[in-house]
Amino acid sequence: MKSYLFATENERGxxxxxxxxxxxxxxxxxxxxxxxxxxxxxxxxxxCIKEGFAELPPAQDATNAPPTGTTP
Numbered sequence: 001m002k003s004y005l006f007a008t009e010n011e012r013g014x015x016x017x018x019x020x021x022x023x024x025x026x027x028x029x030x031x032x033x034x035x036x037x038x039x040x041x042x043x044x045x046x047x048c049i050k051e052g053f054a055e056l057p058p059a060q061d062a063t064n065a066p067p068t069g070t071t072p
Contacts, residue, residue, distance in 0.1 A: 002019075004018070004041065004042050027047045044056040
């Protein structure tokens with residue numbers, strides 16, 4: 001089972017828990033099931049109507065980040 005977070009153009013959406021294995025299949029299913037789907041996320045991977053499929057960069061480890069207001 002995987003969970004997918006989705007949003008629609010009228011600022012609604014939710015989370016769906018299902019047996020769909022890929023983000024691509026989840027996008028197709030959600031677009032058929034709900035009107036105006038504009039974003040679907042699963043982990044760091046996402047699909048957005050404006051950008052298509054993409055992945056968020058890994059989060060920076062805060063312990064290795066330079067202090068705020070300083071240059072690295």
